[in-house]
Amino acid sequence: MGEDTATAGIDAALEKHRTELTGYCYRMLGSSFEAEDAVQDTLVRAWRGHERFEGRSSLRSWLYRIATNVCLDMLAAGGKRARPMDLTDATPLARAALSPRPDHTWLEPVPDARVLPTVADPAEAAVAKESIRLAFMAALQRLPPRQRAVLILREVLAWRASEVAELLDTSVASVNSALQRARATLAERAAAGGAGEVSDPLDEEQQRLLERYVKAFEGYDMAALTALLHEDAVMTMPPFDLWLRGPADITGFMSTIGASCAASRLVPVRANGLPAFAHYKPDPDSGGFSPWAVQVLELSAGRITGFHCFLDTPRWFPLFGLPLRLEAESDGREERE
Numbered sequence: 001m002g003e004d005t006a007t008a009g010i011d012a013a014l015e016k017h018r019t020e021l022t023g024y025c026y027r028m029l030g031s032s033f034e035a036e037d038a039v040q041d042t043l044v045r046a047w048r049g050h051e052r053f054e055g056r057s058s059l060r061s062w063l064y065r066i067a068t069n070v071c072l073d074m075l076a077a078g079g080k081r082a083r084p085m086d087l088t089d090a091t092p093l094a095r096a097a098l099s100p101r102p103d104h105t106w107l108e109p110v111p112d113a114r115v116l117p118t119v120a121d122p123a124e125a126a127v128a129k130e131s132i133r134l135a136f137m138a139a140l141q142r143l144p145p146r147q148r149a150v151l152i153l154r155e156v157l158a159w160r161a162s163e164v165a166e167l168l169d170t171s172v173a174s175v176n177s178a179l180q181r182a183r184a185t186l187a188e189r190a191a192a193g194g195a196g197e198v199s200d201p202l203d204e205e206q207q208r209l210l211e212r213y214v215k216a217f218e219g220y221d222m223a224a225l226t227a228l229l230h231e232d233a234v235m236t237m238p239p240f241d242l243w244l245r246g247p248a249d250i251t252g253f254m255s256t257i258g259a260s261c262a263a264s265r266l267v268p269v270r271a272n273g274l275p276a277f278a279h280y281k282p283d284p285d286s287g288g289f290s291p292w293a294v295q296v297l298e299l300s301a302g303r304i305t306g307f308h309c310f311l312d313t314p315r316w317f318p319l320f321g322l323p324l325r326l327e328a329e330s331d332g333r334e335e336r337e
Helices: 002-015 018-029 032-052 059-075 122-130 134-140 145-156 161-168 172-192 204-218 222-228 247-255 313-319
Strands: 229-237 240-245 265-271 274-282 289-300 303-310
Touching: 002 032, 002 059, 018 032, 018 059, 018 134, 018 145, 032 059, 032 313, 059 145, 059 161, 134 145, 134 172, 134 289, 134 303, 145 161, 145 172, 161 172, 204 222, 204 265, 204 274, 204 289, 204 303, 222 229, 222 247, 229 247, 240 247, 265 289, 289 313
Parallel strands: 229 303
Antiparallel strands: 229 240, 265 274, 274 289, 289 303
């Protein structure tokens, strides 16, 4: 009985770190599913090795050491997850073609609840949320893995340089140098294209913008949608590498190749610290609505600047706890994750 109690205690002590570790691994790997695999591997290694853990550091620090090594091993094979605009130039509507690339190519969305632990400090919560937004995540993927780990631990999790040096078995000077290089890379990325301005929580103007967006999209009113899009707005649709820039090409695509999305339904979700919706489109065979995409929106200055549609619904909808069908009379308005 005593052994069972001790085992349960170890399990509980490890499990309470799952969400923050998933957030860390997601920032390192850019993949929701790989992050969950990495955390599971971390917790299994910690459980198996708990007898060798002698309290020389905190349990949390020990888990982050294991998780970092797991992520660095996973990243050793190379490859960087990206958004379509990181790989190709924008495609004019006249040449639009839907060419898929493998899943491992793409930066993946994530439900907020899986990676953002509850914290009492609003400033800390805001930093955590900003650090999973798509533009920041895309910039992180440009960093070498160890620089990525240093920047996340120092800038997002607020570890001291000495703590990071101990975790990575290196010197404080090396940590500071890596952080300086990582900051410079992120500054270049920020100058090349902003991440938008999303308040936390959304301010009244942003709430109204989203209400107008839902009305325009569900009504498939291209004139109304055009009024909501920034002149440099981008639309992406992983796993396709096509991306479009500007209201004319975006609404032109939606009116032609994407015309089957007319009369769709949008259900609010929480993804990447940004406004997001589960998109269900009409199913002519059943009369209800079938999953089509998880939409993640970027906003700035009262306009939509990014319209990112992740189309692999057999993977995304279960991850977000979403049904794989809406009945015709259901509007599914309760917010998920």
